[in-house]
Amino acid sequence: MTKTFYSNGKLLITGEYVVLDGAKAFALPTKFGQNLIIEEGDGELFQWKSFDSDRSIWFEDIISFSSVIQKEHFEDAETIKNTLIEILHEAYLMNSDFITKAKGYSISTELTFPKSWGLGTSSTLINNIAQWLQIDAFELLKRSFGGSGYDIACAQNNAPIVFQLVNQKPLVENVIFKPDFANKIYFVYLNQKQNSKAAIAAYYGKNGVIDKSISKINDITHAVIEASSANEFAIALQKHEIEMSNILELTTVKEALFPDFDGVIKSLGAWGGDFVLSISKENPTNYFKSKGYSIVIPYSEMIL
Known part of the structure; x- marks a missing residue:
C-alpha cells in the first residue's frame, strides 16, 4: 500500500536569527513544498530516491535498517546520506515500529520547487517523516537538524503564522494577512x-x-x-x-x-x-x- 504525505515550504518575513532567542517571527507558507511517498519493500532496507522539481534525481541510495538503528556514519558518503540516517535514527528513537515491524521500504521524495531555492527541503522532509510515523515534528527537528522550528510550523499550516519560542517550546499563531498591496x-x-x-x-x-x-x-x-x-x-x-x-x-x-x-x-x-x-x-x-x-x-x- 502506498502512503503519500505533503508539507509546505516557507519564507521567513521577519525575525530571522532573533527568533532563536524568543523574538516573534512572521512567516508565510508557500504554494511550493515536498511530497513523501512510502511503498513497501524488503531486505530490511530503505531504497531512497529524491527528485527535484524537474524530475531529476538529486539523491539516491540504499540504507540498511541496521545503519539507521546504529546511526552509522559513512566517511566516504555525501553529507546527505549521513544527515538522512541521523533524521531516521532520531525518528527510530521516537517510534521504533517503522523499523521493527517492517520488511523494508521503497521511498521517494518529490520537490515542487527547485532544490536550490531554499524553501525548506529539510523541514518539509522532517515534517513528512513525522506525519508518516505520527511523531512530533518539532522534536524530530530539534534532535536532528536543529533550528527554531518556524519552518516546521509553515510545513503544517496553510495560512500566515506568527512563530515564537517560549521557554524553548514552539508557539504558533495563525494570523490574517491579506494585504491590498x-x-x-x-x-x-x-x-x-x-x-x-x-x-x-x-x-x-x-x-x-x-x-x-x-x-x-x-x-x-x-x-x-x-x-x-x-x-x-x-x-x-x-x-x-x-x-x-x-x-x-x-x-x-x-x-x-x-x-x-x-x-x-x-x-x-x-x-x-x-x-x-x-x-x-x-x-x-x-x-x-x-x-x-x-x-x-x-x-x-x-x-x-
Whole structure:
C-alpha cells in the first residue's frame, strides 16, 4: 500500500536569527513544498530516491535498517546520506515500529520547487517523516537538524503564522494577512544558497545585547502584519533591515546589491542567500533581470 504525505515550504518575513532567542517571527507558507511517498519493500532496507522539481534525481541510495538503528556514519558518503540516517535514527528513537515491524521500504521524495531555492527541503522532509510515523515534528527537528522550528510550523499550516519560542517550546499563531498591496510584493531569487547551520552559528558568534533588539523586532513584526498600506509595510521592513544590520554587523542586501532600487528590499531567512522580498510602486521584474536575477515571483504565485 502506498502512503503519500505533503508539507509546505516557507519564507521567513521577519525575525530571522532573533527568533532563536524568543523574538516573534512572521512567516508565510508557500504554494511550493515536498511530497513523501512510502511503498513497501524488503531486505530490511530503505531504497531512497529524491527528485527535484524537474524530475531529476538529486539523491539516491540504499540504507540498511541496521545503519539507521546504529546511526552509522559513512566517511566516504555525501553529507546527505549521513544527515538522512541521523533524521531516521532520531525518528527510530521516537517510534521504533517503522523499523521493527517492517520488511523494508521503497521511498521517494518529490520537490515542487527547485532544490536550490531554499524553501525548506529539510523541514518539509522532517515534517513528512513525522506525519508518516505520527511523531512530533518539532522534536524530530530539534534532535536532528536543529533550528527554531518556524519552518516546521509553515510545513503544517496553510495560512500566515506568527512563530515564537517560549521557554524553548514552539508557539504558533495563525494570523490574517491579506494585504491590498500584495500585487506590489515580489520575491527575487539571489541564487546564493545559504547554509542555515552556518548562518545560525555566525549569529551566535556575535556578542551584541539581543534583549532590546527582540522587543524592537516584535514591534516591527506586528507593524508588518497590521500594515494598511504599501508605504507602512515598506517602512516597517526597512526598520527591520536596519535593526538586523546592526545586530549582524552586515550590510543590508539593498546596500550591497541594489543601491539604486526605487523601493524596499528585505532579506528573508539567512542573510545573503536564497530569496529577498521587494516592494515598489512599479513592477520590478525588468530591474532585477537587468541586474542578472531572472527569477522574480509575484506574491500571488508564491504564497498560499
